[in-house]
Amino acid sequence: MTTAAAQLPAPERPVPSYLEHGRGIRSWLFTLDHKRIGVMYLLAIGAALLLGGLFAMVLRLHLWTPEGALVSNDAYNKLFTLHGAVMIFLFIIPGIPAALGNFVVPLQLGARDLAFPRVNLLSFWLYVVGAALFVVTLVAGGIDTGWTLYPPYSLEEARGLGLLVALAAVFVAGFSSILTGLNFIATIHKMRPPGMGWFGLPLFLWALYATGIIQVISTPVLGITAAMGFLDRLFHLGLFMPEYGGDPVLFQHFFWFYSHPAVYIMILPAMGVVSEVVSVFSRKPIFGYRFIALSSIAIAVIGFLVWGHHMFVSGQSRVASLVFSFLTLLVAIPSAIKVFNWLATMYRGAIVLKTPMVYVLTFFAIFGVGGLTGVFLGALATDVPLHDTYFVVAHFHFVMVGAVMTAFLAGLHYWWPKMTGRMYSERTGLVSAALVFVGFNLTFVPQFLAGVAGMPRRYATYAPGLVVHNRLSTVGAFVLALGLGLALAGLLASLRRGRRAPANPWGASSLEWAAPSPPPHDNFATTPRAPRPYDYAGLRFVSEEEGWVREGTP
Amino acid sequence: MSGHLARAGGSLAATTGFLPARASSVAAEVDWVFGFVFWVSLFFLGLIVGLTLLFVVRYRRRPGRLEPEDSPSHDTRLELLWTLVPLALLMVLFGLSTRTWLRMVRGDGAGGTPLEVRVTARRWSWWFDHPGGRGAPELHVVANRQAELVLSSVDVIHSLWVPEFRLKQDAVPGRFIRMSFTPTVAGSYPILCTEYCGTDHSRMLSRVVVHPDQAGFDAWAREGAAPAASLVEHGKRVFAQRGCVACHSLDGTRRLGPTVKGLWRRRERLADGTEIVVDDEYLRESLVKPGAKVVAGFPNVMPPLVLEERDLQGLGAYLQSLSERP
Ligand SMILES: [Cu+2]
Ligand SMILES: [Cu+2]
Numbered sequence: 001m002t003t004a005a006a007q008l009p010a011p012e013r014p015v016p017s018y019l020e021h022g023r024g025i026r027s028w029l030f031t032l033d034h035k036r037i038g039v040m041y042l043l044a045i046g047a048a049l050l051l052g053g054l055f056a057m058v059l060r061l062h063l064w065t066p067e068g069a070l071v072s073n074d075a076y077n078k079l080f081t082l083h084g085a086v087m088i089f090l091f092i093i094p095g096i097p098a099a100l101g102n103f104v105v106p107l108q109l110g111a112r113d114l115a116f117p118r119v120n121l122l123s124f125w126l127y128v129v130g131a132a133l134f135v136v137t138l139v140a141g142g143i144d145t146g147w148t149l150y151p152p153y154s155l156e157e158a159r160g161l162g163l164l165v166a167l168a169a170v171f172v173a174g175f176s177s178i179l180t181g182l183n184f185i186a187t188i189h190k191m192r193p194p195g196m197g198w199f200g201l202p203l204f205l206w207a208l209y210a211t212g213i214i215q216v217i218s219t220p221v222l223g224i225t226a227a228m229g230f231l232d233r234l235f236h237l238g239l240f241m242p243e244y245g246g247d248p249v250l251f252q253h254f255f256w257f258y259s260h261p262a263v264y265i266m267i268l269p270a271m272g273v274v275s276e277v278v279s280v281f282s283r284k285p286i287f288g289y290r291f292i293a294l295s296s297i298a299i300a301v302i303g304f305l306v307w308g309h310h311m312f313v314s315g316q317s318r319v320a321s322l323v324f325s326f327l328t329l330l331v332a333i334p335s336a337i338k339v340f341n342w343l344a345t346m347y348r349g350a351i352v353l354k355t356p357m358v359y360v361l362t363f364f365a366i367f368g369v370g371g372l373t374g375v376f377l378g379a380l381a382t383d384v385p386l387h388d389t390y391f392v393v394a395h396f397h398f399v400m401v402g403a404v405m406t407a408f409l410a411g412l413h414y415w416w417p418k419m420t421g422r423m424y425s426e427r428t429g430l431v432s433a434a435l436v437f438v439g440f441n442l443t444f445v446p447q448f449l450a451g452v453a454g455m456p457r458r459y460a461t462y463a464p465g466l467v468v469h470n471r472l473s474t475v476g477a478f479v480l481a482l483g484l485g486l487a488l489a490g491l492l493a494s495l496r497r498g499r500r501a502p503a504n505p506w507g508a509s510s511l512e513w514a515a516p517s518p519p520p521h522d523n524f525a526t527t528p529r530a531p532r533p534y535d536y537a538g539l540r541f542v543s544e545e546e547g548w549v550r551e552g553t554p
Numbered sequence: 555m556s557g558h559l560a561r562a563g564g565s566l567a568a569t570t571g572f573l574p575a576r577a578s579s580v581a582a583e584v585d586w587v588f589g590f591v592f593w594v595s596l597f598f599l600g601l602i603v604g605l606t607l608l609f610v611v612r613y614r615r616r617p618g619r620l621e622p623e624d625s626p627s628h629d630t631r632l633e634l635l636w637t638l639v640p641l642a643l644l645m646v647l648f649g650l651s652t653r654t655w656l657r658m659v660r661g662d663g664a665g666g667t668p669l670e671v672r673v674t675a676r677r678w679s680w681w682f683d684h685p686g687g688r689g690a691p692e693l694h695v696v697a698n699r700q701a702e703l704v705l706s707s708v709d710v711i712h713s714l715w716v717p718e719f720r721l722k723q724d725a726v727p728g729r730f731i732r733m734s735f736t737p738t739v740a741g742s743y744p745i746l747c748t749e750y751c752g753t754d755h756s757r758m759l760s761r762v763v764v765h766p767d768q769a770g771f772d773a774w775a776r777e778g779a780a781p782a783a784s785l786v787e788h789g790k791r792v793f794a795q796r797g798c799v800a801c802h803s804l805d806g807t808r809r810l811g812p813t814v815k816g817l818w819r820r821r822e823r824l825a826d827g828t829e830i831v832v833d834d835e836y837l838r839e840s841l842v843k844p845g846a847k848v849v850a851g852f853p854n855v856m857p858p859l860v861l862e863e864r865d866l867q868g869l870g871a872y873l874q875s876l877s878e879r880p
């Protein structure tokens with residue numbers, strides 16, 4: 001079949017790509033095409049990242065001096081609240097599942113769309129409404145409660161209208177997340193192509209499946225909690241406010257019942273991306289498919305039972321603390337399995353150092369630190385001194401920014417040719433990956449040290465002895481921003497100047513690479529048969545196309 | 555008000571930028587557990603980064619090495635190994651950490667009956683009522699005698715942290731939460747608030763003074779606990795100790811709040827436009843629920859106060875007395 005590619009004339013496509021299918025703004029805003037919805041999500045979360053990042057830079061600049069260099073304490077408090085809320089609810093939670101997942105899931109299944117295209121559009125619009133409500137909060141003077149919204153502080157009258165709007169925003173954005181999860185679960189159950197059993201799913205889909213379970217079960221609790229807070233504040237029902245007989249610690253239980261699993265809503269899809277990339281760029285089947293797949297489910301299940309580790313000093317009962325500490329340490333195991341299986345995948349592979357893979361390599365180090373420092377916070381004796389200090393801030397930024405955003409960037413570069421039909425500049429990609437890694441570590445490693453030395457989180461001013469830690473961190477933040485800016489510039493430049501992408505530039509085996517780049521509106525003319533997962537044996541590099549083709553395909 | 559707190563805090567929260575000194579009976583043990591986790595973590599991090607680098611160097615795709623070598627697609631025994639080894643280590647850690655933690659929360663009963671101090675947190679200061687009747691904005695305890703704090707808050711959640719003791723506990727409104735520890739080294743250590751509580755969260759600082767012996771503590775406690783000769787005297791002291799003067803001048807100058815000179819029977823215009831005459835009822839409400847009636851032209855920042863009945867009465871008597879004098 002060496003002539004297979006030669007028989008194909010230059011990539012002249014009889015069917016227009018999804019980008020050309022329908023013109024005008026309405027054909028985007030009301031599209032039912034999962035690919036276009038994915039792209040719209042991508043733009044939206046990109047905007048959220050910029051906004052949240054802007055807040056972060058102001059925060060870091062403010063902390064240049066111990067007494068605060070830039071803004072008042074009140075302004076600082078509002079900034080960190082919005083930084084957290086925007087980054088968590090509008091960027092990192094929808095990031096990989098809604099933007100990349102929307103685009104990739106049906107393609108990996110050889111399907112035309114998700115199970116419920118209309119629900120998908122609804123989910124996008126709910127996200128937009130939620131985001132708009134956050135902007136209203138911002139315009140209405142902002143909120144200064146921290147993204148955790150702990151009462152009684154958050155439900156005091158003094159917090160004003162902004163707080164009610166923010167609760168509504170959380171409520172609406174939550175529904176967006178629930179619907180996406182539901183859609184993925186249904187799609188993965190019902191729309192697998194012939195030849196694809198459960199253990200034939202690409203691991204990205206296993207990850208999104210596990211994520212979907214968490215989204216569907218835990219997010220409603222967040223919605224209910226927001227609604228209860230709303231009512232408590234308006235009608236003084238006495239749910240959370242001690243003044244009227246409520247219990248503020250109860251709120252913390254509800255809140256973390258969602259917000260701890262939410263960490264896995266963020267990290268599981270990231271792990272899914274890593275599983276794809278590490279196998280493709282090692283040119284080797286993933287090592288220990290079943291352990292990786294089932295560890296996603298294990299994380300989802302155990303992840304529901306560890307929320308109390310955020311409350312070791314809240315006054316919850318000692319028995320509760322013991323149980324939560326035990327389960328929290330357990331949940332580290334499935335993550336450890338994944339890391340070792342990824343490393344084993346690279347063993348004796350033929351490792352290709354393209355941008356997605358380089359991001360994944362930095363992911364290993366960053367996720368390693370993020371995960372291991374989590375052990376300090378799961379163990380009771382060490383959590384007590386570290387709780388609510390910069391050690392915690394550094395820990396969750398390693399997991400949420402370091403690991404998840406790195407994986408997001410890996411996935412974005414990996415699927416970019418499929419989404420846009422263009423190859424990005426490899427050199428820009430590699431330089432940006434290096435800058436992101438260096439900048440990230442410079443920002444957050446000093447924060448571990450600051451936390452151990454005694455700097456509590458959410459401090460607008462701090463002890464003079466910590467000025468070095470904070471300045472290093474601020475410098476790092478600028479390097480990180482530079483790296484991200486460069487990555488963005490490289491991707492955008494490729495839209496104009498990038499080489500046209502072949503259908504399968506990486507030699508990956510999953511089905512999205514069997515569709516043209518970019519795929520046509522209907523993805524596949526006929527439902528393809530699924531190859532064995534991570535089977536690279538039948539793929540050959542064809543230099544005329546600068547891409548890979550599967551032996552036996554015409 | 556933030557001004558004087560900031561000044562107090564600036565000198566208190568001095569940190570060297572490294573691990574704080576150890577000044578409680580559990581500090582060394584906590585640090586030991588910390589060290590255990592640290593070294594085990596460092597080993598695993600080294601393993602992950604080391605293997606990553608090694609594999610990238612050895613198995614990079616390059617001319618002459620375009621295809622991967624043959625290797626198994628899974629190996630259940632190996633996978634069980636890297637499931638069970640971390641599991642075992644984590645269970646050991648759980649045991650060690652829990653043993654230490656139980657000692658942290660239970661207290662060690664050193665020095666006979668614990669020294670019980672009632673702690674009241676409010677935005678943005680601490681108040682410590684010591685045995686013998688002396689209250690102070692800073693905590694006083696005795697070296698090698700267990701202290702037992704009873705924490706409460708009058709407004710929002712705060713959290714009391716003494717880095718040198720390696721201990722931390724939230725103060726939750728509507729609850730009393732106990733916290734025990736035994737300081738071991740005489741001296742003075744910073745107290746920080748670690749639960750976000752609004753504007754001056756980062757300046758909600760105080761300190762704990764550890765007296766070398768009981769006699770030192772007793773001498774200190776006696777100093778400020780002389781029974782007031784009269785309600786007015788008592789009120790005067792409360793007014794001074796509770797920091798009211800920071801916002802209310804005695805001589806008619808305007809600070810953050812209205813002056814208390816000539817307050818009694820004064821006609822006051824309120825923010826909602828109504829007019830009242832200052833009397834007992836109004837005074838009491840101003841102290842307990844300051845937000846209910848706000849004086850026109852002033853910000854609604856007066857903190858709600860936890861005051862004993864006697865303190866309330868004392869303050870009332872004292873404020874009234876200010877206007878009766880010539
Ligand atoms: Cu958690
Ligand atoms: Cu505070």
